[in-house]
Amino acid sequence: MLLCRQFSIIASFIFISVCQSFKLDINSEFGKNCETNELGDRNCTFVVPNKWSLLKFRKWLDNLTGNVRNVNLDLTCIDGGIVFLPWPFRARNLRKIHVKNCLIDGYYSEYNINSKYPNTVKDMALIDVAILTDINQLIEINLSDPLVKSSTCGQETNAWLIQRNVSFSFVPTKSTPSFKLLQEGFDSLAEKSKSQPFTCNFEDLLYLEHTGSKSISKIHFDTMTDHSVYPRLKVFNFSSNYLFSIPMQLSKWWNYFPALRWLDLSNNEIQSFSFEHPDVNQESLYISLANNNITSVPADLPSYLSGKTSVLINLLGNPIHCDCRAIALKQYLKLLRRRAPQFKSLSNVMCHSPSKLAGRKVRTINKVC
Incomplete structure (x- = not known):
């Protein structure tokens, strides 16, 4: 109650000050x-x-x-x-x-x-x-x-x-x-x-x-x-635009947006992706590809976390097909949990197909080949 009263007094003071100022x-x-x-x-x-x-x-x-x-x-x-x-x-x-x-x-x-x-x-x-x-x-x-x-x-x-x-x-x-x-x-x-x-x-x-x-x-x-x-x-939000593919300027983001730290491409129609990960010391880049139409990932995806600039990919809500190509994603998600524990929720990507694996977390599957 005391805290609430102090807040009320402060809020009233600010309101009165603003009214007098304007x-x-x-x-x-x-x-x-x-x-x-x-x-x-x-x-x-x-x-x-x-x-x-x-x-x-x-x-x-x-x-x-x-x-x-x-x-x-x-x-x-x-x-x-x-x-x-x-x-x-x-x-x-x-x-x-x-x-x-x-x-x-x-x-x-x-x-x-x-x-x-x-x-x-x-x-x-x-x-x-x-x-x-x-x-x-x-x-x-x-x-x-x-x-x-x-x-x-x-x-x-x-x-x-x-x-x-x-x-x-x-x-x-x-x-x-x-x-x-x-x-x-x-x-x-x-x-x-x-x-x-x-x-x-x-x-x-x-x-x-x-x-x-x-x-x-x-x-x-x-x-x-x-x-x-x-x-x-630093932040570029290009979500919900019916984008079917990732333009070169975003795949090679470093050449066009060198200070970028957050790229939102969620809720589009993207089917595949590839991003550069320059060998320079800087903060990580977070990229949301959530809720697109991605079924598989690049074979070199684990390397996105091994360079000086970590690229953190959000793939939640995509129809991932868990076959041999999902091994790279499994490795990436496990590495993500260790390297960036604050983003560990991103590792809960689910298999969408085949039906026998639907609903399973990709990082937990075995013998998919």
């Missing part, structure tokens, strides 16, 4: 939803039932006098609310932007246009949103406009970037583009990405999530890495 500007449409503290930080929260515009919000910020330091923006839509958000969401001293459950209009309205606003966003999240898209406009952009660093790279200052359950909603059009025109637009984008004259440097990016997508392009990882660097990225 004040509401009730003299404007946007100000009444933005708390401001003595340092000039503004925490702005909007629930959008109809429409909301970044252009108007940006103008309001530009007209503010006095010290405007960090601006944090949270947008949550209800009942089909629409937000007008030109990519990549730049505004005066905007440090955080989270958008949830919204239809995004105007996404391409400032595409390939140099912005007067610098990169400032550190924390960006798009969750359960649909981007309203004019397919003919998108094709025209891909065919005609040169790539501009401002929109191609987006916010290079991001430390935390989430794209979760992001989809595209195509607006009605009088003329549906032919398959040939669609292919030309796609090929043009691929070619321009290969010859991109600038580098996107995401030197601050630590966490990247791209999950729940049904429209991953076959050149997604090419455009992501051809002219972009991620020197400090």
